Amino acid sequence: MKSTGLDFAKLFETMPTPFMVLDGEMRFVIANDAYLAVTGRQLDELVGRYVFDVFPDTPERQAATEASFRQALAGERNRMDRNVYAIERPGKGRQDVYWSVMHTPMHDADGHVYGVLQYAQDVTAEVAAERMRDVISQEYDHRVRNLMTKISAIARHTARHSDDLIDFLNDFDPRISAMARTHELLVNGGWEKLGLRALIDSELKPFAGQQQTVIDGPDCTLSSRVAQALGMALHELATNAAKYGALSQGNGRLHISWRLGDDGSLILDWLETGLTHVKTSAAAGFGSTIIDRILPMETGGTVDRNLHATSLSCTITLPDPLKP
Known part of the structure; x- marks a missing residue:
C-alpha cells in the first residue's frame, strides 16, 4: 500500500x-x-x-x-x-x-x-442545560397554577362583595391589572427580586394625584412572593385613596415612606392627610381582606391601620422582605 x-x-x-x-x-x-x-x-x-x-x-x-x-x-x-x-x-x-x-x-x-x-x-453542558430547562418548565408550571389559583380566588371574593356585574368588573379588572403589573416587573427582573420603589410607582401609576404624593425611602429589595402580596395591598390602598381618601380630595396628601430595621425588617408607612368627610365604610370589603389578612398570611408581617377625622395611616411591617 x-x-x-x-x-x-x-x-x-x-x-x-x-x-x-x-x-x-x-x-x-x-x-x-x-x-x-x-x-x-x-x-x-x-x-x-x-x-x-x-x-x-x-x-x-x-x-x-x-x-x-x-x-x-x-x-x-x-x-x-x-x-x-x-x-x-x-x-x-x-x-x-x-x-x-x-x-x-x-x-x-x-x-x-x-x-x-x-x-x-x-455532553456535560448539554445535560446541565436540559436539566435547567426542566427545572424552569416545572417552575413555570407552578407559577401559572399559582397565578390561576389567585385569580380564581380574587374573582370569587370580588363577586361576593359586588352588587351586580358592572360593580364586579369595576373592582375585578383593576385587581387583575395590578397583578399583571407586578408580574411584568418580576419577569423583567428574572423573577428573583423586585425593588420596592419600582413596585410602589407601578401600583400608583393608574391613579391621578401624583402631585399630591411624596414617596421616600432607602433602596429595598423584595422577593417575588412578598412583592406580589404587597403589590395587591398597595393597589387596594391606592384605590381607597382615589375613591375616598387623599387622592380624591384637592387638599389631600399622600406620603409613603419606609425604613429598614436593624433586624432586616421593612417598615412601610402609608399616611393620608388633609381628609374631609371620610367614610368609615371605605375600609370594608375584599380590599380590607387583602390588606389585613392576605398580606400578613403571605409575608408573615403585620398591618396596623388607623382612621381619624382628617387622616388615615397604615403601617406595614414585613419581618423578611426577601421571604421566599
Missing part, C-alpha cells in the same frame, strides 16, 4: 476530541492530549494501569462501563450515550461528567481484537 505520508501517531495525539486505548485486560495503552486535559492526568499515570483503578466509580456505573468495554473486546462496536463518569479533578475533588462514548474494537493484522479505542464527546 502506498504511504500517505501522514503521521498517525501525531494525528492521534493532537486530535481535539478525547481518545484513549485499552488493551485486552482493560489497561491503558495510550491516551491523547485532549483526554489527558479533561481528566487532569499525565500519561505516565495511566499507561499499564487498570482503567477502574485509575477512575474508580460506583458499582453500578462501573459494571455498565465494563460491560461496554467487554462488548467491544468481543468484536462489537457500541455506544454509551450520556454516560456519567466520576473524575478526580486536581484541587477540585471528584466531579461527575457526562460523556457520550464510542467503544470500537481494535484488530491486529490477523483480525484478532487486541484492544478498545474509546472516543468521547463531553
Whole structure:
C-alpha cells in the first residue's frame, strides 16, 4: 500500500476530541492530549494501569462501563450515550461528567481484537442545560397554577362583595391589572427580586394625584412572593385613596415612606392627610381582606391601620422582605 505520508501517531495525539486505548485486560495503552486535559492526568499515570483503578466509580456505573468495554473486546462496536463518569479533578475533588462514548474494537493484522479505542464527546453542558430547562418548565408550571389559583380566588371574593356585574368588573379588572403589573416587573427582573420603589410607582401609576404624593425611602429589595402580596395591598390602598381618601380630595396628601430595621425588617408607612368627610365604610370589603389578612398570611408581617377625622395611616411591617 502506498504511504500517505501522514503521521498517525501525531494525528492521534493532537486530535481535539478525547481518545484513549485499552488493551485486552482493560489497561491503558495510550491516551491523547485532549483526554489527558479533561481528566487532569499525565500519561505516565495511566499507561499499564487498570482503567477502574485509575477512575474508580460506583458499582453500578462501573459494571455498565465494563460491560461496554467487554462488548467491544468481543468484536462489537457500541455506544454509551450520556454516560456519567466520576473524575478526580486536581484541587477540585471528584466531579461527575457526562460523556457520550464510542467503544470500537481494535484488530491486529490477523483480525484478532487486541484492544478498545474509546472516543468521547463531553455532553456535560448539554445535560446541565436540559436539566435547567426542566427545572424552569416545572417552575413555570407552578407559577401559572399559582397565578390561576389567585385569580380564581380574587374573582370569587370580588363577586361576593359586588352588587351586580358592572360593580364586579369595576373592582375585578383593576385587581387583575395590578397583578399583571407586578408580574411584568418580576419577569423583567428574572423573577428573583423586585425593588420596592419600582413596585410602589407601578401600583400608583393608574391613579391621578401624583402631585399630591411624596414617596421616600432607602433602596429595598423584595422577593417575588412578598412583592406580589404587597403589590395587591398597595393597589387596594391606592384605590381607597382615589375613591375616598387623599387622592380624591384637592387638599389631600399622600406620603409613603419606609425604613429598614436593624433586624432586616421593612417598615412601610402609608399616611393620608388633609381628609374631609371620610367614610368609615371605605375600609370594608375584599380590599380590607387583602390588606389585613392576605398580606400578613403571605409575608408573615403585620398591618396596623388607623382612621381619624382628617387622616388615615397604615403601617406595614414585613419581618423578611426577601421571604421566599
